[in-house]
Amino acid sequence: MIKKLLILSLFIQSLFAIDATMEIVKKATNLPIIAISVSSDNSDMTTAKKIRQMIIQDLAVSGHFNVSDVTVNTTYSQLPDFTILKEANVDLFMIINTNNDLGKLNLQYKLFDLNANNMVLNKQLSTNKKNRYPFLAHKASIGINEYFEAPSISWMDKFVIFSRYTSAKKSEIVIADYTLTYQKVVIKGGLNLFPKWATSQQKSFYYTTYNKFLPTIINYNIYTGKKKYITQSDGMIVCSDVSEDGTKLLLTMAPNAQPDIYEFDTKTKRKKRLTKYRGIDVGAQYVENDTKFVFISDRLGKPNVFAKQIGSRGIERLVYHGKNNNSATTYKDYIVYTSKEGRGIFNLYLISTQSDFLRPLTQSGKNQFPKFSSDGETIIYTKELNGRSSLGIIRLNYNKSFLFPLKSGKLQSIDW
Amino acid sequence: MTNTNILKVGKKLSFYALIAAAVTFTGCSQKQVQVEPETKQEVKQEVKQEVLDQVVTTQETVITDETIISAVKPIHFAFDKYNLTDETRMQAANNASALANLKNSGIKLEGNCDSWGSDEYNFALGLKRAKSVKDALVAEGIAASHISTISYGESNPICETDDEACRAQNRRVEFKLGRLQ
Numbered sequence: 196m197i198k199k200l201l202i203l204s205l206f207i208q209s210l211f212a213i214d215a216t217m218e219i220v221k222k223a224t225n226l227p228i229i230a231i232s233v234s235s236d237n238s239d240m241t242t243a244k245k246i247r248q249m250i251i252q253d254l255a256v257s258g259h260f261n262v263s264d265v266t267v268n269t270t271y272s273q274l275p276d277f278t279i280l281k282e283a284n285v286d287l288f289m290i291i292n293t294n295n296d297l298g299k300l301n302l303q304y305k306l307f308d309l310n311a312n313n314m315v316l317n318k319q320l321s322t323n324k325k326n327r328y329p330f331l332a333h334k335a336s337i338g339i340n341e342y343f344e345a346p347s348i349s350w351m352d353k354f355v356i357f358s359r360y361t362s363a364k365k366s367e368i369v370i371a372d373y374t375l376t377y378q379k380v381v382i383k384g385g386l387n388l389f390p391k392w393a394t395s396q397q398k399s400f401y402y403t404t405y406n407k408f409l410p411t412i413i414n415y416n417i418y419t420g421k422k423k424y425i426t427q428s429d430g431m432i433v434c435s436d437v438s439e440d441g442t443k444l445l446l447t448m449a450p451n452a453q454p455d456i457y458e459f460d461t462k463t464k465r466k467k468r469l470t471k472y473r474g475i476d477v478g479a480q481y482v483e484n485d486t487k488f489v490f491i492s493d494r495l496g497k498p499n500v501f502a503k504q505i506g507s508r509g510i511e512r513l514v515y516h517g518k519n520n521n522s523a524t525t526y527k528d529y530i531v532y533t534s535k536e537g538r539g540i541f542n543l544y545l546i547s548t549q550s551d552f553l554r555p556l557t558q559s560g561k562n563q564f565p566k567f568s569s570d571g572e573t574i575i576y577t578k579e580l581n582g583r584s585s586l587g588i589i590r591l592n593y594n595k596s597f598l599f600p601l602k603s604g605k606l607q608s609i610d611w
Numbered sequence: 612m613t614n615t616n617i618l619k620v621g622k623k624l625s626f627y628a629l630i631a632a633a634v635t636f637t638g639c640s641q642k643q644v645q646v647e648p649e650t651k652q653e654v655k656q657e658v659k660q661e662v663l664d665q666v667v668t669t670q671e672t673v674i675t676d677e678t679i680i681s682a683v684k685p686i687h688f689a690f691d692k693y694n695l696t697d698e699t700r701m702q703a704a705n706n707a708s709a710l711a712n713l714k715n716s717g718i719k720l721e722g723n724c725d726s727w728g729s730d731e732y733n734f735a736l737g738l739k740r741a742k743s744v745k746d747a748l749v750a751e752g753i754a755a756s757h758i759s760t761i762s763y764g765e766s767n768p769i770c771e772t773d774d775e776a777c778r779a780q781n782r783r784v785e786f787k788l789g790r791l792q
Contacts, residue, residue, distance in 0.1 A: 360766060363766070363767050363768060363769075364763060364766055364767050366766065386763075386766060388730070388766070389730075389731065405763075410761070429759070429760070429761075430738045430741075430760055430761055430762055431734045431735065431737075431738050431761075431762045431764075433731050433734065435731070447731060447734075447735065449735070449738050449762075452738050452739070452741060452742035452745065452760045453742070454734075454735035454738055454739070474739070475732065475735040475736060475739060476735075477731045477732050477734075477735045478729065478731050478732065491729075491731075491732060497691070498691075498728075498732055519691070519728075521728045521729045521732040522729035522731070522732065533729060535727070535728070539727060539773070541727070541728070561726075561727070563728075563729050563730075564729060579726075582773065607730055607766070608730060608731070
């Protein structure tokens with residue numbers, strides 16, 4: 196019963212935010228209420244409590260559940276007392292148990308449907324590295340979400356990669372979970388910027404290093420630690436996007452100090468210049484099955500968002516709102532871009548290229564580097580407010596946004 | 612050569628000159644020669660002149676490429692702009708006059724930006740600023756092949772307070788020694 200209600204309400208919510216925002220907010224009252232407890236016989240209570248908090252956060256971010264703060268004191272093997280939970284109008288109860296076994300961290304969880312008086316899930320997850328416990332929590336949250344056939348939140352299990360400035364001309368590249376709880380520095384020493392995943396499997400990434408004679412693009416494998424030289428340029432070089440099959444890169448390069456968009460074939464090692472403009476062309480993103488790209492250019496006096504078919508000459512302006520729009524991300528017919536407004540304020544906007552739909556996504560601070568998730572339902576971005584740098588998540592269909600502050604340094608760029 | 616050493620050399624020379632003079636005159640047999648005060652004075656003058664010549668030569672080798680580049684001030688830009696104004700164009704011309712004296716180095720122009728805007732755009736903006744300055748130097752006679760350009764976007768701030776005075780300082784092109792190509 197709970198499953199059917201959830202599927203129905205989420206089907207209605209999955210309209211892509213256009214005119215359905217108010218409907219989505221109203222429908223939030225129909226979401227199932229879930230309570231989560233840690234078993235009283237946990238051998239690692241500290242980690243178990245952290246995992247519980249992480250799952251609560253995941254389910255709140257998903258927008259598919261309301262989380263109750265009711266807890267029940269029970270061992271993992273015992274059947275919980277449903278009476279207290281039902282009195283609190285809880286629909287679902289999750290109990291979690293953790294233990295450390297031969298160096299592995301194990302997470303066991305059970306999910307009970309209180310309306311059906313049934314246990315509906317009984318799973319175990321493991322990791323060899325205890326500090327990766329956030330990913331166990333994310334996997335558990337995804338499992339619950341999938342059981343109810345809610346819109347996918349599988350992006351929660353993916354690495355986020357970012358570079359952060361640590362001081363002048365110094366930065367490091369970090370992989371993390373989306374809440375920034377787990378972090379691992381993978382590149383440090385000197386100036387290393389603009390990391391970009393090479394494939395959706397996230398085994399390697401491209402980045403720009405200034406530690407060589409010229410700015411250089413390197414490919415780094417996070418599992419083997421192997422670095423591979425890709426290409427270099429005078430002045431600057433950035434890998435802005437990778438084609439769907441992973442063989443081509445959209446680069447901003449600047450031979451003769453002239454920044455333009457190039458396409459680089461990783462197999463033939465050949466470069467093809469795609470824009471020829473005497474000003475600034477940067478930030479290209481593939482669209483329409485990699486036959487076209489969206490990019491930022493100051494060709495009309497101020498930075499704005501344009502598109503060009505690869506192999507043709509015409510340039511199409513995409514955004515007619517705002518005076519200074521200097522970064523953008525695309526998903527099908529939608530664009531999210533950053534627009535400068537007033538002193539030091541940069542806000543994100545969502546528009547459709549097929550209508551005059553326009554929706555502001557942020558209201559304050561410096562919001563930059565928006566990136567769509569692979570399913571187009573979530574935006575990740577960087578935010579700087581009151582001197583603090585944070586990673587932002589916007590759930591487009593649920594009108595919700597979340598911030599995860601960086602403890603030190605300043606976010607330079609981000610990808611997922 | 613330091614001033615102390617110059618004085619020591621000077622004193623030694625004076626001393627040896629006097630010794631040499633004494634030996635010369637006492638070597639004459641049977642005849643006692645009186646050294647005239649004017650002659651002694653002339654020797655002293657010669658020694659002094661030698662010492663002064665060494666001091667002048669030493670000062671001439673102090674001006675190095677490092678000295679020249681450190682005296683050249685950065686050029687600043689308005690927000691979101693990479694063109695030179697009349698004032699900054701004149702500053703570039705003055706810088707070119709000084710940079711024409713570089714002997715063993717090229718010029719590396721480093722473009723920088725404030726932290727407003729996306730960093731990829733700022734890296735490109737910094738590079739365009741460096742290019743504008745390069746073009747101005749070339750127009751003043753500096754060989755284009757002696758000038759390289761690079762951008763550091765917003766990665767190289769010289770201040771970090773959130774006010775326009777600091778942002779204005781960060782929007783700059785700096786002059787560094789580069790390779791001579």
